[in-house]
Amino acid sequence: MFLLAAKDLRSEARAKEIAPPMVLFGLILVFLFTLNFPPGAGQAPVPGPVVGAVGSRELAGAFLWVSLLFAGILGFGRNASTEREGNRIEGLLLAPVDPAALFAGKALANFCYLWTLEAVLLPVFVLFFGVPAGLLLPGILLVALVANVGLAAAGTLFGAASQYVRARELVMPLLLFPVIIPLVLGAERLTSSLLTGGGLGSQSRWFILMGAFDLAIVAIGAVAFEFIVNE
Amino acid sequence: MSPPTTARRTGTGTGTMVLIALVAVGMVVGIAAIFFWVPTANCLVPGVADGQPCFDARPDYIQHIFYMHVPIAYVAYLAFGVVLVGSLAYLKTGRRRWDLLAHASAEIGVLFTGLCLLTGMLWGRPRWGTFWTWDETLTLTFVLFLIYVGYLLFRGLAADPTRGARIAAVIGIFGFVDVPLVHFSMVWWRTLHPAEVVINPAGPQLPASELITMLFLLVVYTGLYVALMLLRTRLGRAEEALAEAEAALEERPPPRAHVAATP
Numbered sequence: 001m002f003l004l005a006a007k008d009l010r011s012e013a014r015a016k017e018i019a020p021p022m023v024l025f026g027l028i029l030v031f032l033f034t035l036n037f038p039p040g041a042g043q044a045p046v047p048g049p050v051v052g053a054v055g056s057r058e059l060a061g062a063f064l065w066v067s068l069l070f071a072g073i074l075g076f077g078r079n080a081s082t083e084r085e086g087n088r089i090e091g092l093l094l095a096p097v098d099p100a101a102l103f104a105g106k107a108l109a110n111f112c113y114l115w116t117l118e119a120v121l122l123p124v125f126v127l128f129f130g131v132p133a134g135l136l137l138p139g140i141l142l143v144a145l146v147a148n149v150g151l152a153a154a155g156t157l158f159g160a161a162s163q164y165v166r167a168r169e170l171v172m173p174l175l176l177f178p179v180i181i182p183l184v185l186g187a188e189r190l191t192s193s194l195l196t197g198g199g200l201g202s203q204s205r206w207f208i209l210m211g212a213f214d215l216a217i218v219a220i221g222a223v224a225f226e227f228i229v230n231e
Numbered sequence: 232m233s234p235p236t237t238a239r240r241t242g243t244g245t246g247t248m249v250l251i252a253l254v255a256v257g258m259v260v261g262i263a264a265i266f267f268w269v270p271t272a273n274c275l276v277p278g279v280a281d282g283q284p285c286f287d288a289r290p291d292y293i294q295h296i297f298y299m300h301v302p303i304a305y306v307a308y309l310a311f312g313v314v315l316v317g318s319l320a321y322l323k324t325g326r327r328r329w330d331l332l333a334h335a336s337a338e339i340g341v342l343f344t345g346l347c348l349l350t351g352m353l354w355g356r357p358r359w360g361t362f363w364t365w366d367e368t369l370t371l372t373f374v375l376f377l378i379y380v381g382y383l384l385f386r387g388l389a390a391d392p393t394r395g396a397r398i399a400a401v402i403g404i405f406g407f408v409d410v411p412l413v414h415f416s417m418v419w420w421r422t423l424h425p426a427e428v429v430i431n432p433a434g435p436q437l438p439a440s441e442l443i444t445m446l447f448l449l450v451v452y453t454g455l456y457v458a459l460m461l462l463r464t465r466l467g468r469a470e471e472a473l474a475e476a477e478a479a480l481e482e483r484p485p486p487r488a489h490v491a492a493t494p
Contacts, residue, residue, distance in 0.1 A: 157405070161398045165388040175385060178377035179405060182412055185370070209412070216408050224401040227322055228394075 004097070004105025008079065009112060018078045019116050026071030026121045033063040034128045060129045061191035065147075065184050068114075068121060069177075072151060075113040077172055079106065080159030089229055103156060103225035107218075110159075111152035118144055131195055139194045146207065147187040150214040154180050157221040160228045186210040247461045254458055257451035264444045265298050293357050298444055300350040302452040303343050308410055309456060310340030311379065315407040318400035327471070330396045333403050334386060335463035337379050339456060344376045368424035371412050378406040 012018050083089040083106075092102060122140065126133045154176060162172035186206040193203045200207070317333030320326075351369070352362040363369065382402050389395020 157401070161385075161401065164390055164394050164398060165385060166390055167388055171385060171388060175381045175402060178374050178381055179409070181374045182371065182409065213408065217405075220401075220405055220408075224322075224404065227397045227401055 002105070002108070004092075004102060005108035005112070008106065008109035011082075012109075012113075018075050019113060022071050022075040022078075022113060022117055023120045025074055026067050026117055027124060029067035029070055030063070030121060030125055030128055033067065060125075060131055061195055062188050063129075064121070064125050064191060065188045067125075068117060069151075069180075069184055071117055071121070072114055072155065073173055073176060075117070076110055076155030076159040076176070077162075077169060079110055079113070080156070080163055081168070083160075084163045093229060099226035099229065100222040102229070103221050106160075107152045107156040107221065110155050111148055114148045114152055115144075118148075135197060136191075136194055139200050140191060142200070143187050143190045143194070146210045146214060147183055150183045150210065150217050151180060153214070153217045153221045154183075157217070157225065157228070160225065164228075183210055183213050186213075244461075247458060247465075250454060250458045250461070254451060254454045257447070257454065261298070261444065261448045261451050264447065265295050269295065269298070269441050269444050293354055296350050296354045298441075298448050300347065300354065301445060302449040303350060304347045305449060306452045306456045307340055307343040307347050307375075308414070309453065310336045310343060311375070311407055311410050313460075314340060314379075314382075314403045318403035321400045322397065322404075327396075330400065331464050331467040331471075332460075333400060335460055335467055337382050337403065338463060339459050341376065341379045341383060343456075344372065344379070348372060348376065366424055371409060375406070375409050378402075378409060382406060 083092070093099075122136075125131070126136065158172055158176040158179070162168050162175060165171050186209055189206050190200060190203050193200065313336040314333045317329045317336060321329035321333060348369075351372075355364070356362050382399060385402060386395060386399050389398065
């Protein structure tokens with residue numbers, strides 16, 4: 001499993017065809033969102049508990065996750081289609097490897113891509129939106145860790161699934177997005193809570209939900225991957 | 232090639248017709264109960280007695296959509312549960328009939344989830360003042376709808392039918408993760424969506440006439456689901472028989488009439 005992930009990452013280190021476009025796309029998205037963001041809004045005090053009013057900082061959390069998700073899906077799609085091109089997946093299946101390990105290896109590679117993406121996007125996000133980094137920093141890593149596990153697993157599963165249909169690039173987001181909405185919603189709420197100074201403690205239920213979701217998605221992926229890739 | 236055995240039972244059977252008739256009668260009785268038997272203005276708000284207006288002076292006729300909304304939601308759960316079972320069985324046995332079952336049930340589940348959203352909106356407009364709000368239960372129900380629409384879309388686009396059916400089964404299993412989320416969102420979060428009143432740790436929180444009407448409609452809607460399933464799986468079998476027949480036709484040499492037509 002680690003060998004497989006290492007194989008993916010090594011070929012990526014040579015070809016550099018997944019991470020750089022992914023990061024660049026993420027940057028463009030964050031930039032596009034900042035265009036609609038009033039200057040200095042990130043530093044402004046959190047608006048009072050007015051019903052229906054959404055503070056700019058809460059929106060910033062949503063922008064961050066939407067950017068990460070859109071950029072992430074590029075990486076997932078690429079990572080899955082490299083195996084189909086030249087039928088490399090056939091070779092992997094011939095090797096005496098458990099399909100579950102194959103799934104775990106691919107998911108681990110996606111997991112690493114997500115961290116790379118976040119390592120670049122988070123500082124840029126803090127700079128562009130002018131949100132206080134101190135509020136964000138320790139907590140966001142935990143949120144990202146929980147979110148990344150599920151995103152990488154779901155991205156691997158649906159990335160592989162969408163290799164076998166017409167209109168591949170179109171189908172993958174259509175399948176992937178609805179399924180991972182609970183995860184993204186949780187990450188968004190937790191990030192907003194961090195940004196508005198609420199901390200993570202008050203939203204612990206989202207952590208339980210996301211953790212349960214991660215478990216379900218990894219377990220189903222490990223068992224079901226075989227049915228997707230096998231002829 | 233022997234004649235396809237599936238063609239034998241593609242007509243609508245007597246049993247199905249009887250079931251459809253029963254569902255139709257049940258629906259009429261249920262609607263009559265909703266309008267004439269159940270007391271109006273029990274708005275399920277704690278502290279408001281039966282027969283009392285809910286929030287304003289008008290009788291609360293809007294509440295009556297509850298007797299439709301809840302059975303519809305349960306049938307949607309049931310349908311997606313059947314998708315889960317059918318998908319698991321298909322992956323295990325590889326038999327086409329399980330896949331047919333899952334596919335049919337997903338279609339009906341999408342229909343009922345749509346109806347559930349629609350009846351919810353019709354209630355939400357007068358009660359919440361808006362058709363839609365981003366409350367957890369509503370969001371997750373909408374997500375459920377999207378997941379299974381994606382499932383149906385995938386079935387339509389799959390290049391290789393066998394592999395497509397297998398992958399669709401994985402999606403069907405996966406999508407079901409969202410069903411408990413929808414249900415428990417009503418319990419975990421104190422959202423705008425009214426809490427669960429039927430399956431409640433303290434017993435059903437409804438007066439007898441309302442509970443009976445609700446349970447009766449639950450049975451009627453389950454009957455409707457079964458009837459639709461029978462029709463849809465029959466249609467699925469017919470579609471498959473047609474595809475088989477077309478494939479067999481293509482394999483045959485061109486008919487001789489073609490030769491005779493040339494001078």
